[in-house]
Amino acid sequence: MNTTMTEGEQKELYRLNIGKWDLDKAVSLLEVAVKHTSTTVEYEALVTSAIIHYARPFSFNEKEKDAKATSRVPARVIDKFTTDERSLHERILDRRNKAIAHAEWNEFPVGIDLETRVLSSKRYSVYPEFLDAHPFLALAKKLLQRLHNEVADHVLRLP
Secondary structure: OOOOOOHHHHHHHHHHHHHHHHHHHHHHHHHHHOOOOOOOHHHHHHHHHHHHHHHHHHOOOOOOOOOOOOOOOOHHHHOOOOHHHHHHHHHHHHHHHHHHOOOOOOOOOEEEEOOOOEEEEOOOOOOOOOOOOHHHHHHHHHHHHHHHHHHHHHHHOOO
């Protein structure tokens, strides 16, 4: 480890770089998604995958005390988001946590008609919530640039 970089700074740099790779993947997926009609399975698969990659840097990744990277990117990476961008960012994280990586009942409601014994249910789909992936793509590109800048700032502080 470099003596001018604290262990905490090094771990943050590692997480920022890991996050950069995830955001790069999200951007690539969204660039292909916008070429598809939003009601296709291809669009849904690409946007769903992009949501997973976009949200990963904000999830609690490392659980061990001696982990080589911080658990998540620092909150400051979104501090320059507009109100609309922050709202979209929170919605993406929410969808990942409640409907894509996990299946909360509110997103997958199930009912039963006791008389007929018929189950009714609804599956979550990114359509129509992400009918247009362009705003998501623009946000992912902005966040990717911010992570590039954060990594560069860390590297510039090295001797």
